[in-house]
Amino acid sequence: MDLHIQCKALTKYYSGIKALNGFDLELNVNQPIGIVGPNGAGKSTLFAILSGFIKPTSGEVRIMGATPNSPTIKGKLSLLPQDTAMFKGIDVFSQLKHYARLQNLNKQQAIKEVEHVLSLVQASSFAKQFPETLSFGQRKRVMLAQSLIGKPELILMDEPTSGLDPIAATEVRSLLRQLGNEYSVIISSHNLAEIEDICSDIVIMNKGKLVTHSSLSELTRSSQCFSLMLENTSDVHLSEVLKELSGISKIENDKNDMKSWLIYYDDSSAEQLQIKILTKLSEHNIAVSELKKGKALADEILEVIKNDN
Template sequence: MSLLECQNLSKSFGTVEALKSTNLHLDKGSPIALIGPNGAGKTTFFSLLCNYIQASSGDIKLLGEPIDSPKIQGRIGSLPQDAQLDRELSIVQQLSFLARLQGFSSAAATQEALRVLGLVDLAESADKKPQQLSHGMNKRVLFAQALIGDPELVLLDEPTAGVDPNNARLIRNIIEQQSHKQTFIISSHNIAELEKLCQRVLYIEQGVLQEHQNHQSDTGSSAVIDIELCQEQAEQLHQQLSRLPSFQRADSRNPRHLLIRYDAKEKGFDRQLLDLLAHSGIEYQQLKKGLSLEDQLFSESNS
């Protein structure tokens, strides 16, 4: 089923084109990453999807309906990056109020508030006020409000920004658990985190938004192995790689890392590499086939 359709969508602020003319079609399914540098237009795009601001031109459809259609009320949840909680009200009071705005009765709103707090493992904190909770716990409360009413589409703008690793892991786990029934679009500067969660990627830079085509396994005639070594032996390994007949070249970010390219037709290169490591006494910490999402998006050496 259609999740999102944009036709010639653009947004300008004065003479600045925050989002240039965009055509996009996405279906429901696995989480979608929204990636781009600061000022690229990510927040503008989210604000258009939430109908917080009006487009300068073009049309948006969400779940097959126009952005301003009453038929999508309650079917979309969002977590803005700068969302705040009211310090004077308890957590359950605030979430119950938001549920009432979606049409829940008073009793049902309280039950819904407790349900989403349970999803983020904060049911026992329902009667506390925000100042009694840690920053990470408050972030989980804000995430919970985006899940009120079981929306089909959930927009998350920097959901783990500024939180400790444990709370970030909890939020990632919840996204994974809920993804069987909800589609998430997640904006974050943490590309490694997005790579764990998302198979689909939108990339935006200087207002140009496009769907990134994932090509982890190979780059044309070359296949790639990304290896992180236990010690600073990248140069030593690089010197020995020429022994392998299908080796093409290797690039390094630091003395413990190599991005190795080899002939994509060679199916046994990974086994040859492991044998070379063993015979050379070089230990590796991590070895994976294919380019990381960061390298796909930003490496000038992609070919």
């Protein structure tokens, strides 16, 4: 079976600037994968090349064994861009039906497919409305429905919840989690909470290169520390509260927030130490919101990128 994505020494120049710089990546997408990196890392350029919108300056790229824009992958690859314009004065259902017909579905097949994808994204209730009458969140659902037409083998999603209010973003993320069980999805996002919520694997890019490809669990659990979040601000430094516990090597504030702490430990049993920490905090009436092994995702990504520079 061909890899979903295969990039070899991929390079893209824009007026002498390297947006991609010898980028290498091989992916088989079985669960949602997130692509992250700072601004200028090359994420948008990578998506544009994979989608066939632009050509690389050099290097090789294959999508399911074929080049982008190859007739052999027509209907197998779909893109949900960050911002997409829809035709005014044409109802949602008609626009999606036209798109389905472009995928070689006959009229009845197109109608059935549009009804199906609108149902999947919970957008059937406004299918007969014009796009200009919809909220931003509703339009996002419509574009998500379009990306699902024909059940593509791979869907690229660029900032799928960008611009949405918190409620709409939560609803879309819930949809994406459900769709991730049926579709192969790659999500590019600056929202790390979203990546952590939806994805199982993560690809980190920086300066046009691949930094690492790892499972989220491996990445966030790689550090020998606990991330502790308290329900209320602590009046004392936790080193005073936990000083009697053996196995702890260092305790520090995470981002100078007295609710958020990093507790580093030596080779002690993490599970046993975790229980002891919770017990000791309870004895001092310190309420815990969360205690998990490893650093927060943002901290791990920053450390990985820093070590790569």
